[in-house]
Amino acid sequence: MMQGTNTDLSPVPLLDIGRGNSLLREEVLQAIAEVYDSGRFLYGPQVTQLEKQIAEICNTDHAVGCASGSDALLLSLMALGIQPGDEVILPSFTFFATASCVSRLGAKVVFVDIDPLTYNVDPAAIEASITRRTRAIIPVHLFGQAARIDAICNIAAKHDVPVVEDAAQAVGAAYHGRPVGSWGQLGCISFYPTKNLGGFGDGGMLTAESDILADRLRLLSAHGMRPRYHHAEIGINSRLDTFQAAALLVKLKHLPSYTAARQQNARRYQELFEDSGLVAECGDGAIELPHQDPAAFHVWNQFGIRVTDGHRDDLRTYLQERKIGSEIYYPIPLHEQSCYRDCGYALGSLPQTEKAAREILHLPIYPELTVDEQVQVVAAIASYFHRAHHQKVA
Numbered sequence: 001m002m003q004g005t006n007t008d009l010s011p012v013p014l015l016d017i018g019r020g021n022s023l024l025r026e027e028v029l030q031a032i033a034e035v036y037d038s039g040r041f042l043y044g045p046q047v048t049q050l051e052k053q054i055a056e057i058c059n060t061d062h063a064v065g066c067a068s069g070s071d072a073l074l075l076s077l078m079a080l081g082i083q084p085g086d087e088v089i090l091p092s093f094t095f096f097a098t099a100s101c102v103s104r105l106g107a108k109v110v111f112v113d114i115d116p117l118t119y120n121v122d123p124a125a126i127e128a129s130i131t132r133r134t135r136a137i138i139p140v141h142l143f144g145q146a147a148r149i150d151a152i153c154n155i156a157a158k159h160d161v162p163v164v165e166d167a168a169q170a171v172g173a174a175y176h177g178r179p180v181g182s183w184g185q186l187g188c189i190s191f192y193p194t195k196n197l198g199g200f201g202d203g204g205m206l207t208a209e210s211d212i213l214a215d216r217l218r219l220l221s222a223h224g225m226r227p228r229y230h231h232a233e234i235g236i237n238s239r240l241d242t243f244q245a246a247a248l249l250v251k252l253k254h255l256p257s258y259t260a261a262r263q264q265n266a267r268r269y270q271e272l273f274e275d276s277g278l279v280a281e282c283g284d285g286a287i288e289l290p291h292q293d294p295a296a297f298h299v300w301n302q303f304g305i306r307v308t309d310g311h312r313d314d315l316r317t318y319l320q321e322r323k324i325g326s327e328i329y330y331p332i333p334l335h336e337q338s339c340y341r342d343c344g345y346a347l348g349s350l351p352q353t354e355k356a357a358r359e360i361l362h363l364p365i366y367p368e369l370t371v372d373e374q375v376q377v378v379a380a381i382a383s384y385f386h387r388a389h390h391q392k393v394a
């Protein structure tokens with residue numbers, strides 16, 4: 001047996017979707033059964049109901065269902081008429097889908113750096129990258145915390161460029177009390193199972209204030225067909241199916257309590273880390289807890305610590321040996337991906353992004369995570385650093 005491995009503790013998974021979903025099993029299956037019996041598998045009344053409720057949460061006039069968060073981003077750019085030659089500004093420190101929608105339309109991705117405290121896109125970097133070809137800006141509300149969307153929208157308005165909010169990880173989040181998805185011309189939400197409102201497969205939704213844009217989204221998500229078999233525009237097929245909407249309606253009732261539980265878990269991590277002496281002890285910066293922007297209502301899709309001095313990967317292995325799940329979002333910034341290598345971003349061109357990719361480590365934060373499990377996670381991290389410290393001293 002490996003020395004120092006704690007064998008009497010149960011594993012702590014990074015995410016256990018089953019814990020929350022099992023509590024709703026009967027209710028969700030009942031909702032699905034109703035759709036089954038109705039035969040209205042597309043455009044059923046549950047889709048409309050979910051759209052209404054999401055529009056309410058996001059405080060927008062419209063919400064339009066689609067097949068995924070990735071499609072929401074693509075449809076947004078299609079509705080805005082993005083085409084080859086256009087430039088779209090976005091962070092490199094995000095999930096791939098924020099960029100692929102731009103490239104799919106033949107437009108040019110313009111990657112910008114992040115604020116090292118929040119990991120969110122830096123408004124000043126956005127402004128510095130605006131050219132006369134800039135046709136859209138896609139800020140990402142990363143890990144559940146709103147980007148500085150007020151500053152971003154001001155800059156965008158000054159240059160008359162539309163904003164598409166990537167709120168895939170941030171449904172229910174707000175900035176200065178105003179919900180994400182209501183700041184830009186369009187907002188994109190994902191129901192991917194690991195998101196805060198996680199569905200049972202793929203699903204997504206768009207939010208919009210403008211009647212014209214909302215109508216274009218409905219048209220473009222249904223083959224650009226209007227009336228039937230008449231196509232003035234080239235759309236795609238991207239719908240939220242009724243089964244998914246019916247099941248999501250059941251979960252949506254619990255979203256406020258899921259969010260509160262995530263926030264409580266985040267607070268508890270802060271306390272546990274402070275009590276462990278780890279943060280103070282490593283005052284020279286071995287780990288840094290996530291920074292919360294005071295204006296942000298943070299919904300904690302992820303809890304990421306910064307592990308400096310090259311300890312991140314060793315710590316992750318150490319946690320793995322103790323059956324504690326962790327993840328790196330994101331290990332390779334988009335400007336370093338092979339498919340974007342010819343975009344001309346040299347290594348070192350987005351220093352804060354590259355540093356974050358080397359140092360960030362995400363810990364379990366899901367709503368049903370127990371106090372004991374959090375204690376276990378923090379104790380393991382503390383013991384790693386005590387060991388590392390002793391090895392250094394010896």
Ligand SMILES: *Cc1c(COP(=O)(O)O)cnc(C)c1O
Nearest residue numbers: 068069070095097168190191192
């Ligand atoms: C998950 C995610 C997406 C894509 O959503 P899907 O529903 O998985 O297609 C886009 N952007 C960000 C930041 C995400 O986290």
